[in-house]
Amino acid sequence: MPVLSANHAVINALSILPTFSETLTNVLFMVLGAVIITGLAALLALVSVYLERKVSAHMQDRLGPMEVNTEIPILKNIGHGWAQTLADAFKLLLKEDIVPAAADKKLHLLAPFIVFAATLAAFAVLPFGRNLIPSDLNVGVFYLIAISSFVVVGIILAGWASNNKWSLLGAMRSAAQIVSFEIPASVSVLVVIMAVGSLNLGEIVEFQEGGIHRWLIWRFFPFNLLAFFIFFVASLAELNRAPFDLPEAESEIIAGFHTEYSGMKFAMFFLAEYANMFLVGVIISTLFLGGWSSPFGSFLNSAPFQVFWVFVKSFAIIFVHMWLRWTLPRVRVDQLMYTSWKVLTPFAFVSMLGVGLWMILIQ
Amino acid sequence: MQDIMFYMFAALTIASAGVMVFSRSVIYSAVGLLFTFFGVAGIYVLLAADFVAVAQVMIYVGGILVLLLFGVMLSQRVTGVNMRTETLQTVPAAIVAVGVLFILFRVISKTEWLVKAKTTFEPTTAKLGTLLMTDYLIPFEIVSVLLLGALIGAAFIARKG
Numbered sequence: 112m113p114v115l116s117a118n119h120a121v122i123n124a125l126s127i128l129p130t131f132s133e134t135l136t137n138v139l140f141m142v143l144g145a146v147i148i149t150g151l152a153a154l155l156a157l158v159s160v161y162l163e164r165k166v167s168a169h170m171q172d173r174l175g176p177m178e179v180n181t182e183i184p185i186l187k188n189i190g191h192g193w194a195q196t197l198a199d200a201f202k203l204l205l206k207e208d209i210v211p212a213a214a215d216k217k218l219h220l221l222a223p224f225i226v227f228a229a230t231l232a233a234f235a236v237l238p239f240g241r242n243l244i245p246s247d248l249n250v251g252v253f254y255l256i257a258i259s260s261f262v263v264v265g266i267i268l269a270g271w272a273s274n275n276k277w278s279l280l281g282a283m284r285s286a287a288q289i290v291s292f293e294i295p296a297s298v299s300v301l302v303v304i305m306a307v308g309s310l311n312l313g314e315i316v317e318f319q320e321g322g323i324h325r326w327l328i329w330r331f332f333p334f335n336l337l338a339f340f341i342f343f344v345a346s347l348a349e350l351n352r353a354p355f356d357l358p359e360a361e362s363e364i365i366a367g368f369h370t371e372y373s374g375m376k377f378a379m380f381f382l383a384e385y386a387n388m389f390l391v392g393v394i395i396s397t398l399f400l401g402g403w404s405s406p407f408g409s410f411l412n413s414a415p416f417q418v419f420w421v422f423v424k425s426f427a428i429i430f431v432h433m434w435l436r437w438t439l440p441r442v443r444v445d446q447l448m449y450t451s452w453k454v455l456t457p458f459a460f461v462s463m464l465g466v467g468l469w470m471i472l473i474q
Numbered sequence: 475m476q477d478i479m480f481y482m483f484a485a486l487t488i489a490s491a492g493v494m495v496f497s498r499s500v501i502y503s504a505v506g507l508l509f510t511f512f513g514v515a516g517i518y519v520l521l522a523a524d525f526v527a528v529a530q531v532m533i534y535v536g537g538i539l540v541l542l543l544f545g546v547m548l549s550q551r552v553t554g555v556n557m558r559t560e561t562l563q564t565v566p567a568a569i570v571a572v573g574v575l576f577i578l579f580r581v582i583s584k585t586e587w588l589v590k591a592k593t594t595f596e597p598t599t600a601k602l603g604t605l606l607m608t609d610y611l612i613p614f615e616i617v618s619v620l621l622l623g624a625l626i627g628a629a630f631i632a633r634k635g
Contacts, residue, residue: 134478218505225508249597250528257528260536264508267543271501283547286540293536310599 144245148234156385159429161196163385166433203381206374211274214371218272222265223372223379229261230383230390237393238312240403240417251312252304255394256297259349262383263289266358266368269380273371281367285358288447289349295455296345299338302459302466303327303398306335316402323406328399334465339399341459343428346391348451350384353436355447388432392425400424480520487513498560500546504539511535525599 161176168175176192186193210219236251238244248254263286270282304310306327307318319326328339348355351367359367369380396402401424403417411420442450487510494506511534518527561567606614 215501218501221505248524250524250599253525253528253532257532257536260532260540261508263540264535264543267540267547268501268505271543271547279547283544286544290536290540 144235145231148245149231152231152234152386152389153382155389156382157196157200159385159388160199160381161193162426162429163433163436164195165191166430167437170434170437200378203378204375208374208376209371211371213274215272215274218268219371220376222269222272223376223383225265225268226262226383227379229258229265230386232261233258233390234386236312237390238316238397238402239393239421240414241313241317242414243403243418244313247311247313250310252300252310252315252398256293256300259289259293262387269372270368273368275371277364277366277370278368280364281358281360281370284364284444285351285368288351288355288358288451291448291451292345292348292355292455295341295451295459296349298456298459298463299342299345300398302335302338302463305463305466305470306330312397312402316397316404319401320404320412322408323401326399326401326406331466331469334462334469335399337458337462337465339395341455341462342398343395343431344450345455346395347432347435348447350387350391350432352388352432354439354442356436356441357444357447360441388429389425392428392432393421395428396421396424476520480517483513483516483520487517501543504543504546507542508535508539511539522595523598524595525602 165175176195177190179192179195179198180187180190181194210216233255235246236244236248236254238247238251266285266289267282270278270280270285273279303315307315309315309318315327327335329335347353351358359369364370369377372380401420403421405412405416405420490506490509490513492506494503494510497503497506511531515527515530518524518530
């Protein structure tokens with residue numbers, strides 16, 4: 112009998128092991144996923160920064176970065192200063208971190224982490240392909256809208272902790288702007304949700320599969336097209352990009368909320384900003400432009416091409432963002448608020464009402 | 475796994491709530507509140523209430539906390555009001571606190587708590603929507619009228635001042 116009970120003890124101990132190792136593998140997979148997403152976001156930010164410099168240069172009839180290159184044989188021939196942003200990134204990482212003497216040191220340190228973490232958290236639900244959704248949430252779209260509110264808090268804290276008039280003004284402008292434009296943006300997302308009947312990002316894309324004519328931008332014409340335009344303009348404002356770049360207006364308030372940031376902490380804000388651009392590109396392409404699905408129906412719609420389409424569509428959106436930034440002048444604060452509350456918000460409601468009535472009366 | 479996650483979120487919630495209550499600076503309290511909301515959202519997720527968790531983050535972080543920070547920034551750095559919490563009227567506060575503690579303790583010990591055997595993770599959004607549009611339609615409408623009233627009131631006060 113004692114032998115048997117000893118065996119029992121061993122068996123009991125062993126039966127715990129699988130659950131423990133399962134937990135461990137789960138945790139490992141989560142950590143791995145987070146590392147991949149962080150790497151991807153950083154890489155995309157580097158590419159976007161390079162693109163921005165090149166696009167702006169060519170729009171203003173100059174060349175932009177042309178010199179920085181390596182001696183590595185194959186890469187050497189690419190030229191066009193492709194290594195410029197890489198060099199800039201290393202420079203930022205090695206720069207001295209200056210904290211103003213009168214700043215609130217703890218909050219000054221915390222703010223860039225909140226902004227960066229919120230941006231990365233949003234990447235967790237982006238659909239890159241049918242089986243390539245890092246976290247396939249049932250409330251995906253809602254999660255994306257909610258998680259971006261952490262960014263606002265981070266920006267406000269950055270502006271407050273810097274103890275600088277420009278920072279504070281920039282942070283307040285930024286927060287007011289993001290909060291105001293969140294309303295038309297959310298209502299136009301609601302239009303899509305009504306049309307699809309799901310908050311799941313994967314299901315929203317599947318609803319649009321089968322070619323360019325099935326994309327949500329063409330449905331309920333012209334109401335979804337209107338919603339697309341509203342979401343696009345609102346996303347520009349939420350990204351603090353020209354013509355709505357008042358929070359960073361360099362001719363008025365130096366650099367807004369990140370005036371007092373340098374080195375690594377500034378790099379985090381910078382990285383988050385460009386990662387956010389890509390994020391908005393993916394969100395717009397998912398909600399209105401068919402996401403991962405090919406514009407030619409089942410042609411070129413296999414798994415590798417799905418990732419390709421997501422990137423093509425997102426970078427097309429990013430290109431238009433850059434195009435607008437380098438061609439339009441900055442709006443005034445009152446014009447900004449007018450755009451949000453008296454133009455975009457009413458039209459967003461018109462669009463929502465239109466789709467609702469269409470679904471009741473025609474379908 | 476879920477137990478570990480629960481204790482992590484619970485520890486985060488309690489620790490940041492502690493920061494919120496004991497901090498003298500209003501802005502530090504607000505940061506504590508940010509993490510409290512995050513921790514509570516995590517606990518909602520573990521209870522399989524995905525929609526409630528996200529709504530919690532959206533409304534409390536995106537709405538209330540931003541408004542609070544805005545208020546503090548406008549009053550402290552712009553008009554120079556020193557916003558620090560102080561201890562005033564210790565004796566009445568202690569009496570009220572003990573009273574509330576007693577009530578809470580009675581309620582906690584008398585309530586028969588629902589202990590869920592196993593949480594199944596399934597979509598809750600559609601069910602919530604159906605319930606709001608059928609059984610709970612009148613409370614839902616009353617809340618929206620209340621919020622509309624608050625909105626009009628806020629606009630009225632802002633116009634006056």
